[in-house]
Amino acid sequence: MRIYEMTAGDIASKVRRKELSATECMEEIAERIGRVEPFVGAFLHLNLDEAMRQARAIDNLPSGERERLPLAGVPVAVKDNMATQTMPTTAASKILEGFVAPYDATVVSRLRHAGAVIVGKTNMDEFAMGSSTEHSAYQLTRNPWDQDRVPGGSSGGSAAAVAAQMVPVALGSDTGGSIRQPASYCGVTGFKPTYGRVSRYGLIAFASSLDQIGPLARNVDDASLIYEVIAGYDPLDASSLRVEKALPKATDVSWANVRIGVPKQYGSSGLDAGVQARLAEVISRLESQGASVVEVSLPHTEYAIAAYYLVAPAEASSNLSRFDGVRYGYRAPGADLLEMYENTRAQGFGEEVKRRILLGTHALSAGYYDAYYLKAQKIRTLIRQDFEQAFAAVDVILTPTTPDLAFRFGEKSQDPLQMYLSDVYTVTANLAGIPAISTPAGLAGGLPVGMQWLGPIMGEESLLHIARGFEKLWPSEGWPALGGDA
Amino acid sequence: MALSEEQVKHVARLARLRLETGDIAQVTRDLGRVLDYMTQLNAVDTENVEPTMHVIGLAMPLREDRVEPSLTAEAALKNAPDPRDNMFGVPRIMDGGDS
Numbered sequence: 001m002r003i004y005e006m007t008a009g010d011i012a013s014k015v016r017r018k019e020l021s022a023t024e025c026m027e028e029i030a031e032r033i034g035r036v037e038p039f040v041g042a043f044l045h046l047n048l049d050e051a052m053r054q055a056r057a058i059d060n061l062p063s064g065e066r067e068r069l070p071l072a073g074v075p076v077a078v079k080d081n082m083a084t085q086t087m088p089t090t091a092a093s094k095i096l097e098g099f100v101a102p103y104d105a106t107v108v109s110r111l112r113h114a115g116a117v118i119v120g121k122t123n124m125d126e127f128a129m130g131s132s133t134e135h136s137a138y139q140l141t142r143n144p145w146d147q148d149r150v151p152g153g154s155s156g157g158s159a160a161a162v163a164a165q166m167v168p169v170a171l172g173s174d175t176g177g178s179i180r181q182p183a184s185y186c187g188v189t190g191f192k193p194t195y196g197r198v199s200r201y202g203l204i205a206f207a208s209s210l211d212q213i214g215p216l217a218r219n220v221d222d223a224s225l226i227y228e229v230i231a232g233y234d235p236l237d238a239s240s241l242r243v244e245k246a247l248p249k250a251t252d253v254s255w256a257n258v259r260i261g262v263p264k265q266y267g268s269s270g271l272d273a274g275v276q277a278r279l280a281e282v283i284s285r286l287e288s289q290g291a292s293v294v295e296v297s298l299p300h301t302e303y304a305i306a307a308y309y310l311v312a313p314a315e316a317s318s319n320l321s322r323f324d325g326v327r328y329g330y331r332a333p334g335a336d337l338l339e340m341y342e343n344t345r346a347q348g349f350g351e352e353v354k355r356r357i358l359l360g361t362h363a364l365s366a367g368y369y370d371a372y373y374l375k376a377q378k379i380r381t382l383i384r385q386d387f388e389q390a391f392a393a394v395d396v397i398l399t400p401t402t403p404d405l406a407f408r409f410g411e412k413s414q415d416p417l418q419m420y421l422s423d424v425y426t427v428t429a430n431l432a433g434i435p436a437i438s439t440p441a442g443l444a445g446g447l448p449v450g451m452q453w454l455g456p457i458m459g460e461e462s463l464l465h466i467a468r469g470f471e472k473l474w475p476s477e478g479w480p481a482l483g484g485d486a
Numbered sequence: 487m488a489l490s491e492e493q494v495k496h497v498a499r500l501a502r503l504r505l506e507t508g509d510i511a512q513v514t515r516d517l518g519r520v521l522d523y524m525t526q527l528n529a530v531d532t533e534n535v536e537p538t539m540h541v542i543g544l545a546m547p548l549r550e551d552r553v554e555p556s557l558t559a560e561a562a563l564k565n566a567p568d569p570r571d572n573m574f575g576v577p578r579i580m581d582g583g584d585s
Contacts, residue, residue: 102561195541209540238547239540306524317501324502326574328565337579338502346504354503358494359517361501375527377537382530384538417519433541457541 003028005479008074008168008222012115015058015073016066022055022073026117029075033119033166035483041141042151042161044080045087046120051075054117069115070229076111077161077170080121081128082213083202084108087118091204092136093126095348096329105202106237107171107213107230114229119167122157126350127320128178128206130154131422134413135352143186144480145447149406152182158216159186163448164482169217169226173203175210176308177401177426180438183216184401184450187440187476189467190216191223194458195433196241198227199234207315208239210308210430218476220439220468224248227460246461253469255289261296261394266425272404274444279400282441282451285473286398296390296397300382301428307383308427309420310363310376317360323348355416384432391456396466399425401438401450425452435460437467440476488518 003011003025014020030048037043058066058073066072078084081091083101090096104112111118125135133141133156141156143149144164151160155172159182162170172179174192183190191214198213205211215226228247234240262283283293325331325344332347334340349357363372390397403424412419429436434457438450451470455463489497494514498505505513559572568575 099565102557102564196544235547235549239542239544241542241544300530303527303530306527309520310524310527321502325567326576327562329567331567334577337577340577341502342504345502346506349503355513355516357501357503358497358513359520362489362493362497362517362521365497365500372524374537375532377539378532378535379527379530380538381535382532384541416516417523420520431538 004032004165006168007219008071008217009225011074011168012070012072015115016069018063020073022058022117023052025073026051026055026075029119029167036164036166039142039147039482040144040160040164040166041139042122042157042164042166043077043120044090044092044123044138044157047087048119050086051117051119054112058115058117066115070225071111072115074116074169075119075167076116077120077122077158077167078108078118079124079155079158079170079172081124081173081204082108082171083204084118084121087121089121089204091127092124092138093349093353094137094330095323095344099328101202103202106199106234108202110230122155122161122170124157125154126353127204127316128154128173128175129316129352129356131177131181131419132407132413133157133182134409135350137350140409143406144482145187146406149408149447150185152185152406154178154182155190155216156182159183159188159190162186162188162216162218163479165479169215169222171213171226171230172216173206173211173213174430175206175312176430177423179214179216180401180426180436180450180452181423183438184452185406185448187443187448187450188216188218189220189223189437189439190214191227191437191464192429192435193227193231193460194241194435195430196239197231197245197460199237199240201234201236205319207312208319209315210312212430220437220464220471223437224464243458248461248464248468252472253466255286255291255469258291258396258466259394260286260291260293261390261397262293263298263301263397263399264295265298265301266399270403270421270424271400274405275400275403275449278441278444278449279451282398282474289473294394296394298383298386298390298428300379300386303379304383304428304431305420305424307376307379308423308431309359310372311380311431313356313360314363314373315360317357317364320353320357352416380431383428387428387432387434387454387456395462397454399452399454401425401452405444405447405449429454433457435463437463439467439470441474442477489514489521
């Protein structure tokens with residue numbers, strides 16, 4: 001097995017035992033990135049010299065210290081909306097071109113302290129607004145399974161980097177599905193923990209009541225390993241949970257004791273026939289293992305997209321007011337301060353970001369707040385209650401992650417509403433704050449299909465356990481061939 | 487609940503975003519379509535429903551009012567477009583000048 005094919009868990013355990021040096025690992029990863037990245041375009045910034053320095057530092061640690069590092073020598077990619085001192089942080093926006101943060105995000109410092117090596121920052125939809133990574137101000141990222149198709153988004157670069165085996169694991173952020181949807185399109189595992197589990201300090205805020213950081217990986221164990229390192233209370237994030245995180249049991253899942261809910265509302269319009277067929281196969285395989293699969297009702301799901309596209313843009317319009325050309329980032333000329341603000345923001349933000357700022361500003365403006373923002377927050381309560389009732393009867397809820405498979409470039413980017421509707425299965429987890437994970441369930445017509453597992457609030461332990469059990473039931477069969485791979 | 491072009495211009499001003507005259511019609515159409523989609527929320531009775539401002543009912547945590555180390559002025563100004571005299575320089579607030 002080549003080093004780039006290894007899991008994060010294997011790399012870390014070999015580096016801890018000195019069976020593999022972090023330097024050797026990083027050299028092969030650098031070679032892999034050099035060969036494959038031209039076909040994928042996953043990275044906005046790479047700092048391989050710095051990565052080599054970090055790798056050498058890990059190799060030079062006294063063995064007692066190195067042996068304590070849960071991610072010793074593991075190469076990690078980080079989405080470009082998380083602050084890093086050694087590389088720019090642009091959120092794929094022109095308004096932050098060249099910005100180098102004066103501090104590391106909490107997740108980044110936690111990774112570093114765990115022995116991980118940060119190799120680069122990944123492409124994304126500008127400010128995480130989009131489902132295809134086409135809204136990056138800098139470049140397209142190609143789906144490693146089919147280079148004519150999008151990797152999904154907004155964490156498209158992180159998903160593509162993991163699927164192309166340039167890194168074993170990456171960080172993404174998920175406001176309405178931005179970890180799970182690209183994970184599904186790229187055939188990898190993507191995990192959004194409970195709101196508040198992972199510190200948002202140093203994450204460029206999109207919608208603060210919905211944003212959550214999580215891992216993308218090639219298996220559930222690696223996703224759990226990263227989660228274990230990044231989760232936990234952080235005094236620098238006021239919404240950070242003080243509750244102890246629980247990790248999944250190492251035991252096999254006894255499916256006869258698992259109650260799985262399938263929402264009856266999710267099988268309706270817009271669901272791709274291939275995805276629908278795969279869901280049916282997944283259900284029958286679970287049932288053949290003895291799992292009880294029952295229908296659950298989430299009646300307010302049909303309002304989730306409308307509620308989400310009021311709440312998220314409203315919060316974004318407030319969060320993005322900090323980009324005004326004063327303290328950092330791009331500044332356009334203007335005769336006075338107001339003109340400078342208006343020109344800076346008009347030139348610095350892309351079309352989708354502007355659209356959402358306008359939508360959100362309208363939803364919060366005098367005379368409209370009650371009809372839009374407050375109404376949406378009330379719908380959110382109903383969506384939460386739907387889940388609370390459902391989880392009284394089942395352990396986990398199963399849905400497809402997305403209604404469709406990875407689409408071609410340009411197919412949806414001309415129609416904002418069409419793009420929004422593809423988030424139909426993922427936004428409810430953010431609105432309710434619950435944990436959710438997308439795991440691959442094979443290919444359909446050569447493209448990955450993802451299954452989403454939703455758990456009750458703070459129910460990560462059981463959710464990850466079940467997801468790992470499913471992975472054994474439906475193992476991934478290899479990774480896409482790229483850049484001269486045999 | 488469609489928007490007028492005048493409303494779009496008003497919202498753009500609130501958001502400190504200059505819209506080119508040629509773009510206003512398109513922006514108005516795009517926002518109008520999205521807002522039309524939102525009207526379905528009116529079908530839901532939310533008369534006695536509390537809004538969810540936060541999914542976890544955390545009380546706002548307090549901390550000691552103590553001076554802690556923070557960014558130096560140099561680090562804070564590192565990315566500034568116009569650092570001046572250890573401060574952030576901006577154009578005039580009143581119109582009619584550039585410094």
